[in-house]
Amino acid sequence: MPLAGALSALTLIPAAPAAAKFGDQPLARGDSGRDVRVLQRWLGYVGHETGVDGHFGSGTAKAVRAYEREHGLRADGKVSRSDARDLRRRATAAFKERGGAADPNESAAETERAPAAPGATATLSADGRTAVAPADAPAEVKAAIEAANTITDKPYKYGGGHGKLEDSGYDCSGAVSYALAAAGALTTPLDSSGLTRFGDAGEGEWITVYAHGSHAYVVIAGLRFDTSGKGEKGPRWRPEERSPSGYTVRHPAGL
DSSP: OOHHHHHHHHHHSOOOOTTOOTTSSOBOTTOBSHHHHHHHHHHHHTTOOOOOSSBOOHHHHHHHHHHHHHTTOOOSSOBOHHHHHHHHHHHHHHHHHHTSOOOTTSOTTGGGSOOOBSSSSOEEOTTSSOEEOBTTSOHHHHHHHHHHHTTTTOOBOTTTTTSOSSOSOBOHHHHHHHHHHHTTSOSSOOOHHHHTTSSEESOOSSEEEEEETTEEEEEETTEEEESSSSSSSSSEEEOSOOOOTTOEEEEOTTO
């Protein structure tokens, strides 16, 4: 993203901790947004299905209470920080036990996708539009890959994904932010400069962000998700390598 675009994007982004992730803030009925979507998906992973609409309503509260009762937690229908840590651990374990079975919250059409691939590296579909997560990847990584897959038909859009996460197109940092938000690693989109301060320094085990003042991309389970590269512009999985020279390297805490 050019510097002018980065400055413009900054005006759209309220101040927020760059490393904010699911569980940093408690959740309760009436809340909405990406954290609630993460909560709803992860409840489904552990057998307490509820709609994934980003709104913490009566159905989500009922699922939370059922989860709390099942695991001996205070059944108040609210998600504390400790509840979130417990859910993260159990959701990751559930994926591993299932061998990467389809997300129970996805529609019938979406669950027809290929099962998770074995090994530590994601694989690409024949047309390059869809990445398949490794079977042993944490739930956050699978959620990031699933989210990225949903926007691989979107065009490049200057400033896209910054005013709102769900957009008609995405720029480089908007696409990276979209994937990170699905993993619960962000609550607010960041521009390219903001991503240079995201999370922890260095490469991650599963997710690594590369950013400088004018561009950003992310490598998830060994595959690069980037708006530039061979072929179409826009958020796409890019099988070819890209030099990390000149980029600040960051990763979500724990991933």
